[in-house]
Amino acid sequence: MPESIPVADDALLDREATLAMFTALTPDGLFDVARLANSLREARHGRRATFVDNLHVNPSNICVRACKFCDFAALPGEAHGYSLSEDGIFKTIETQQPTEVHIVGGLNYEWGYERSLGLVAELRRRFPGLHIKSFTAVEMHWFARIAKLELEEVLTAFVEAGMDGMPGGGAELFSERVREAHFKHKLGADEWLEVHERAHALGIPTNATMLYGFGESLAERIEHLFRLRELQARSGGFVSFIPLAMQYGVDSTRAIAPLENLAMVAMSRLVLDNFPHIKAYWPMIGTQTAATALGWGADDLDGTLGLEKIAHAAGAATPKQLAADEMRRLIETAGYEAIERDGAYRPVARARAA
Numbered sequence: 001m002p003e004s005i006p007v008a009d010d011a012l013l014d015r016e017a018t019l020a021m022f023t024a025l026t027p028d029g030l031f032d033v034a035r036l037a038n039s040l041r042e043a044r045h046g047r048r049a050t051f052v053d054n055l056h057v058n059p060s061n062i063c064v065r066a067c068k069f070c071d072f073a074a075l076p077g078e079a080h081g082y083s084l085s086e087d088g089i090f091k092t093i094e095t096q097q098p099t100e101v102h103i104v105g106g107l108n109y110e111w112g113y114e115r116s117l118g119l120v121a122e123l124r125r126r127f128p129g130l131h132i133k134s135f136t137a138v139e140m141h142w143f144a145r146i147a148k149l150e151l152e153e154v155l156t157a158f159v160e161a162g163m164d165g166m167p168g169g170g171a172e173l174f175s176e177r178v179r180e181a182h183f184k185h186k187l188g189a190d191e192w193l194e195v196h197e198r199a200h201a202l203g204i205p206t207n208a209t210m211l212y213g214f215g216e217s218l219a220e221r222i223e224h225l226f227r228l229r230e231l232q233a234r235s236g237g238f239v240s241f242i243p244l245a246m247q248y249g250v251d252s253t254r255a256i257a258p259l260e261n262l263a264m265v266a267m268s269r270l271v272l273d274n275f276p277h278i279k280a281y282w283p284m285i286g287t288q289t290a291a292t293a294l295g296w297g298a299d300d301l302d303g304t305l306g307l308e309k310i311a312h313a314a315g316a317a318t319p320k321q322l323a324a325d326e327m328r329r330l331i332e333t334a335g336y337e338a339i340e341r342d343g344a345y346r347p348v349a350r351a352r353a354a
């Protein structure tokens with residue numbers, strides 16, 4: 001594990017208290033919630049805020065599922081499907097020299113288990129110091145199925161190939177009602193949680209996410225957070241939680257308001273008091289809201305993100321990439337000490353650009 005964390009026996013809030021707190025929010029109450037979340041954030045991280053110089057690698061968007069909310073994927077044979085070559089991925093890493101890669105893609109038979117494992121092994125061989133965060137629970141579960149292997153065999157093979165941890169994507173929202181309406185062929189909540197629990201049992205650190213904005217109830221969002229909290233209390237393997245705001249592209253009438261995004265960050269910090277880190281994911285909430293979220297419970301702005309495709313395919317209007325100096329400036333103008341970190345949250349020393 002990159003960091004040992006105290007695992008609280010009891011949550012600061014239970015489901016009912018969280019629902020009551022966020023249902024009855026007045027404007028003043030909202031800022032009280034922010035202050036409480038910020039006090040928890042400052043107790044853990046002081047005035048430090050981190051970011052990572054990372055590269056999102058999405059090897060292919062071709063996917064055999066067709067989740068209704070997903071603007072990234074293409075079904076096999078569709079014109080906008082793409083598949084990157086390994087050489088192209090290596091060249092981009094050589095050029096950009098990130099400290100971390102975040103690899104996720106569609107469920108594409110051309111990028112099946114052996115090839116994906118080979119990519120990780122070759123990345124480790126070529127870039128020994130690179131932090132490799134690879135493949136969501138959905139992909140790991142699918143690799144095991146198509147390769148007819150036990151999940152533990154797949155996860156162990158990726159660790160032996162050089163994987164350092166797993167990203168938190170694919171969780172979407174743990175409500176079965178929402179899954180039935182929007183992504184009914186995708187891995188369900190129980191299976192997603194089980195993949196992470198089994199990864200944690202093998203010592204693999206992972207992240208967790210929640211995609212909100214389907215039209216779900218407040219109680220459904222809260223239930224999602226508590227299920228993560230309960231798994232963390234058993235396994236202790238989650239490093240970071242990332243609330244992800246649904247993107248509505250050009251339909252700005254449906255965009256989630258900045259205050260709602262900030263309230264989600266605060267709720268995450270309050271409920272997930274056994275998670276070391278809460279991220280404000282700037283591609284989905286915008287750079288200014290993300291910087292503001294540092295005072296609402298978030299302690300990390302994720303990364304520079306070169307080549308990110310998923311949020312931007314869904315219509316995110318944010319830049320496709322931020323330079324490390326821009327990340328620092330964003331954090332410092334929000335009043336925090338900016339610290340560049342590696343994939344295991346260790347500080348990275350790097351000279352500033354002139």
Ligand code: SF4
Pocket residue numbers: 063064065066067070072073105106107138183186
């Ligand atoms: S959300 Fe994931 S599983 Fe669903 S279509 Fe998109 S890439 Fe495929």
